[in-house]
Amino acid sequence: MTEHQELSFTDFRRRQDVPPLLRQDLIDCWVEVTNAGGAAGFPFPPVTAVEPLIRHWGSVHHPQSRPGYRGRGIGVALMRELRRVARDELGLEQLHLAVRGRMGLEDFYCRLGWREVGRWPNKLRLAPDDTRDEVLMMLNPL
Secondary structure, three states: OOOOOOOOOOOOOOHHHOOHHHHHHHHHHHHHHHHHOOOOOOOOOOEEOOOHHHOOEEEEOOOOOOHHHOOOOHHHHHHHHHHHHHHHHOOOOEEEEEEEOOOOHHHHHHHOOOEEEEEEEEEEEEEOOEEEEEEEEEEOOO
């Protein structure tokens, strides 16, 4: 993806609305993502709470991109679209996200308007000698 290319998103509400070629591309991509253990750039949609007291916010779970796809603006575009959908279509007021510490992710999300609201110290054990904080982040207002 070059600097000059615009990303566009189409919202397909029903499976039958997805064109057959795109459906096959998505299936192929999903198989590749599943087999590779990562994503080419798929933030999982915000999950709205059923509990009335927290119905105004959603959680974003495990957004990630495969290393070979980073630096192309895909993550930024997807997170901006996620923000738009959460605000305009789901009526949410804020989003929450937890990221792995010491990966530069805090800086990435801060550039997109997120802020750190807390940490779980030493929560994530990647290897016997590699324990990291889980960083809790919030985007508010959307």
